[in-house]
Amino acid sequence: MEPRLPRGMRDILPEQMMLRRYVIRSFEEIFEAYGFEPLQTPALELRETLMGKYGSDAEKLIYDARHREGKEELSLRYDLSVPLARVVAMYPNLPRPFKRYQIAPVWRAERPQKGRYREFYQCDADIVGTSSMAADAEIISLIHEALTRLGFRNFVILLNDRKLLTGLGRYSGVPEPLLGSLYRAIDKFDRLGLEGVREEMRRYGIPEEAIARMLDLLQIEGDHTEILGELSRRMQAAEIPEGLEGIRELETLLRFVEAMGVPSERYRISFTMVRGLEYYTGPIFETVVTEPRIGSITGGGRYDGLVGLFARQSVPMTGTSFGIERIIDVIQELGMAPPDLPRTPVQILVTVFDEPRMGASIALAQAFRRAGLKAMLYFEPRRLEAQLRYAHQKGIPFVAILGPDEEARGVVTVRDMGSGEQRTLPPEEAARWIRQSLGGKGDGR
Template identity: 60%
Template sequence: MEVIQPRLPKGMRDILPRQMVLRQYVLGIVERTFAEFGFEPLITPSVELAEILLGKYGAEAEKLIFMVQHRGGKEKLALRYDLSVPLSRVVAQYPDLPKPFRRYQIAPVWRAERPQKGRYREFWQCDADIVGSSSMLADAEIIALIYTVLQRLGFQQFVIRINDRKILSGIGQYSGVPEAQLPELYRTIDKLDKIGIEAVREELQASGLAGQMIDRLLALLQPGKDGQAALDDLRRELMDYPLAQEGIAELTELLSYLPSLGVKDGFYRVDLAMVRGLDYYTGPIYETVVEKPRIGSITGGGRFDGLVGKFSVQSYPATGTTIGIERILDVMEELRMFPSDVGETTVQVLVTVFNADLMHESLRLLTALRSAGLRCELYYDTDPLGTQIRYALKKGIPFVAIVGPDELASAQVTLRNLPLKSQVQVARSEVSEFLRRQFASEATPPPL
C-alpha cells in the first residue's frame, strides 16, 4: 500500500516533548509575570472574519494574512495575524468590560511568510495590553514588564528600543517629503542601525531628498546620542511641529517612570530611527533586540489608540507588547540559558517492576506516588532492572523506584537518583514526602 509521506506545511513545526519542557519553562515565567503585573487571561478564536483583520496592518503585512475557506462556507475567514486586532474587536464587542482593561493572551498566530531562521508561518505570541488608558504609566509598565520577563529568563544583555510615532510624523513634516513618500522615508530611517549612516545617506540621496535636509535629518536622529539629550535637541529643532512636541513630551514622561519601576539603565534606549512596520501604531513604540544571535527583535509593541475605534464609535486608547516566544527559545537554546534542573522530560519517577509476583506492589506504590502529585510512569514489562534503568536514563527520568523482595520484607522502597548516581532506601510510608522534597525547588524562576 502506498504510504502518505509524513510532512508538514511550509514554515510549521511539531514541538516534541523534549522541546515542550523548555517551552513550558519559559511560558511559565512569562505567564506568571503577566499575572503579577495585574493582567488577566483571554482566549479568542484562531479564526476571525476576514473583515476584522483586513485594512488594519498595512498593505505589505496584509499580503501575509492566511485566508481560510471551507466547502460551501458563506463567511470569509482568516487566521489571526496578531493578537492586538482581536483584542480591539473584543473591547469593542463587550463595552461593559471595566477600563482600563488589562489582558494577556498567549496563543499562536499565522503569517504566510517565506520561512527562515527565527521566522515561522505559525508561531506563538505572548501579548500583554492595556486598553482604556492614555497615561504614559501604561506604556512605562509595559516596558517594565518586558524588562522583568527578560531578566527572569536570565537575559544578561538586551536593549528595549523606544521611539514615538508622533515624533516620526513630526520629522516627516519637518523633512518636507511629500505625504505619499513618507513610508519610504521611514523605511530608510529604520535601516540606520543595520546598514549604517552612510548607506542611509545614499538611499536618501537616491530618493531625491536635498543634501542639506539629509544632513539635518541625520543630525536629528543622532544614533550615538543619549536619549534625553537627543530629545532636548529635537524639542528645539522641531519647535514649530506640535505633533512632534507631543511625542517628545510623551517619551519624556515615559522615561521618567522607568527607574522607579525598577528598569535599569542600559537595558533601554531612545532610538529615534526605530520605526516598526505595522500601520496601527500611534504613539510610543518599542521593540527589544539582542546582540549575540542576530535574530531580529524578540519583543515588539506600542500604542495603538485608533484600533478599537475601527470596531466601535466608542474609541479607546490602548498600548501593549508582544513577546516572541519562538525567538526567545531560539536564543536561549543557542546561549544555553536553561537552568540545569529544567530536564529532558516532565516525568519525575519511573516505577520499576521487579517480577510478575511483585507487579501489584509496584502498582500500589505508583498509585500512592501519583496521589501525592508526583509525575510517574510505570514500566510495563519484567525486564532486568538494568534494562528498566537504561530506559529511564534514555528518557531523562531522574528517579527510579524499586520494589524487590528485600524492600517488600523491610517495608521500604529503593529510590535511585540517576543524575547523582546515588540511591537511598526510604520507608514505604515516607516515599512520597521524600520525593516531594526532592522536587520542591525545581525550575522556579529566580526572584529579582
C-alpha cells in the first residue's frame, strides 16, 4: 500500500510544528492580555446545528460524518463561530460580556490551493453580550497588535458594515431578491475591477440603471470622514434607514479605533469587502496582506442574530478569526520567524558512552529534567561522533558527555553545539550554565 494523504490534508513535522507553536502561543498571550478566556468545543456537531447558518455556498463545503451504528446526523465543524453561538445558548448563565478565544481545526471541502487546505486551524477571539462598538474596536486593535507582534508590516484591515451594504443596494435600486447577487458581484472588485464587476452584475440580472448607481457609489473618494459624509447625505436624501445606521456604526467604530491607538494607515473603509457568510449583521472586517498577495488572513465582524437561532432571544456578538495557515505561509515566505526560534523543544542530548554507563546516563537525564531542562537520552552506546551528528541534525543546542573520567569525578562535560564551547561541571552547575546560555532564546512555547 502506497502511503499518501487525501487532497487538501498534510502532515506537519516537528520542525514545522515549532513555528506553529510559536504563532499559536503568541496569539494566546495577546488574547489573554486583552482578557479573553480559552474555550474548547467538539470537532463534531449535530448537522442541524451547522446547517442554515452560513448560506448555501458555504454549506456545500461542510463534511458530513456518521457512525455506522449511530442514529445522529453529524458534521465536522465548518468554523468556530456557530459552535460558540451554541455554547452561549446552552449556558445562559455565563457572565457577560463573555470574551473567549479558541484555537482548533476546522474542515471544509474546498479546492486545495496555496494557503488553503481542507483541514486547517482557525484562531478565533469573540466578545459576547455587548452591542457597544467599543467591542468591535477592541477586536480591530487585537488584530493589529497580534499581526504586528508576529512581524507583519504590509497589511491593512478593511472595514465595512452589512447594514450599509444593504443601504447601498436599496439606494441603487437593486431589487430585494437580487441583493445577495449584488454582494457576490462587488466582493470580486479587487480581482475583476470596475468593468468586471459591471459584467458580473449584468450576469446576475441586475438592471442597468441600478448597476450605474451602484458603481457610482463605489467610486466615491476621500478620507473616512469625507466618504461617510457623502454617503450619509445620499442616504438621508433617499430615506434609507439601514444605510444611515450602518454609517453611524462605522463612524463610532472609527472613533474608538483611533482612541485605541491603531495607526490610521493600518485600516480603511472598503465598500467592496463583503464577507461571504450570511450571519453578519453589522460592522465587518478583513485583513489583507499586500506583500505577498495571498488573500485575507483575518476575517470577522458583528453577528448579533446567531444565538437567536438556538435560543429564544438574540445576544450581541462580535469577533474575528485568524487564518493561521496563511499567516504561517507568509512568515515562511518572507523569513519572518525569529532567528533564534529552535528547531526542536529538546535542549540537551545526554549521550551514552557504553553499556555499563547506561544507568548513569539515565540518571543524568533525569537530573537535568528535574532542573527544568528538556533532556533527551540517546538510548544506545554508539560512537560519540554519531551521537553528536544526531544532535546537530536535530538542532539540539547542548550535548552532555558522561565517560569514565567524568563519572569517576562526579562531573559531566557539556558542549554548546553552536559555539563549540565545552565545560566540565557538576550536573547541577551544568544545568545552571545551560539555562543561562539559553536565556532569552526561547523554546517555542
